[in-house]
Amino acid sequence: MDLHGSTAFVTGANRGLGLSLTRAVLARGARKVYAGTRTLGMKDIPGVVPIQLDVTDPRSIAAAASECADVTLLINNAGIARLMDSTLDPGWIGLAREIFETNFYGLVMASQAFAPVIATNGGGAIVNVLSDTSWFSRPMLSAYSATKSAAWSYTNALRIELREKGIQVLGLHVGYMDTDMTRGFDLKKSNPDHVAADALAALESGEEEVMIDENTRLIKQSLSGKRAYYLIASAPG
Numbered sequence: 001m002d003l004h005g006s007t008a009f010v011t012g013a014n015r016g017l018g019l020s021l022t023r024a025v026l027a028r029g030a031r032k033v034y035a036g037t038r039t040l041g042m043k044d045i046p047g048v049v050p051i052q053l054d055v056t057d058p059r060s061i062a063a064a065a066s067e068c069a070d071v072t073l074l075i076n077n078a079g080i081a082r083l084m085d086s087t088l089d090p091g092w093i094g095l096a097r098e099i100f101e102t103n104f105y106g107l108v109m110a111s112q113a114f115a116p117v118i119a120t121n122g123g124g125a126i127v128n129v130l131s132d133t134s135w136f137s138r139p140m141l142s143a144y145s146a147t148k149s150a151a152w153s154y155t156n157a158l159r160i161e162l163r164e165k166g167i168q169v170l171g172l173h174v175g176y177m178d179t180d181m182t183r184g185f186d187l188k189k190s191n192p193d194h195v196a197a198d199a200l201a202a203l204e205s206g207e208e209e210v211m212i213d214e215n216t217r218l219i220k221q222s223l224s225g226k227r228a229y230y231l232i233a234s235a236p237g
């Protein structure tokens with residue numbers, strides 16, 4: 001997809017990767033970016049139109065899709081993570097349901113609401129922000145990882161269906177980034193501005209899946225091997 005002259009909608013645009021993607025889409029020549037945020041009050045950025053959006057609320061998504069009828073690019077970025085001690089934690093299911101509402105059902109509902117809008121506007125793209133945890137899981141992030149595996153699976157089906165409508169579907173997989181989500185994690189992290197720039201370069205090159213960092217590429221490559229990362233991973237790192 002050529003971003004020049006496009007109109008984007010970014011979910012969770014007020015901070016972290018969403019804010020980086022918002023700025024990067026504008027830098028690549030987008031006409032306008034709708035910034036979908038749970039609470040309004042984001043700092044003014046020329047070219048950015050704030051829109052109230054909670055991806056767990058179907059009415060909020062429907063209202064946004066109706067109001068933003070000129071969208072040609074949807075970026076499903078909004079996400080949450082919750083840490084847990086064990087896969088056997090009695091609270092696991094409750095926490096998993098909470099994360100699924102945002103990371104999985106939210107992404108599905110936004111895709112369903114905006115795909116017809118993008119098709120009506122002559123085609124464009126949907127970018128789904130996934131993770132290296134789509135392909136491996138540890139106890140601490142097991143519910144979060146399950147949401148990203150599920151979202152990866154949905155993304156793969158969505159891509160097949162939307163190709164014939166002229167909508168490119170890009171799965172964006174990345175490891176730890178330096179955002180609020182990983183505050184306090186003493187680990188190597190990618191700069192979200194660099195992640196956004198690399199993801200949009202891949203989008204404009206016509207790619208349908210992008211692994212941003214070397215570790216994520218190695219994890220994906222290992223999947224069919226005897227030493228697949230999901231078989232040898234240990235906590236936490």
Ligand SMILES: NC(=O)c1ccc[n+]([C@@H]2O[C@H](COP(=O)([O-])OP(=O)(O)OC[C@H]3O[C@@H](n4cnc5c(N)ncnc54)[C@H](OP(=O)(O)O)[C@@H]3O)[C@@H](O)[C@H]2O)c1
Nearest residue numbers: 012016017038054055077078079131175176177179180181
């Ligand atoms: N950070 C990492 O290491 C990492 C790695 C791989 C993938 N990711 C993924 O990257 C994406 C962005 O994460 P981030 O690191 O930038 O996290 P972040 O800094 O915590 O930002 C999360 C964003 O999502 C928004 N959000 C959460 N729930 C929402 C809802 N129900 N409706 C609308 N917006 C909602 C937040 O809004 P509020 O400000 O209102 O809370 C915030 O704007 C997520 O999908 C995450 O899973 C992150």
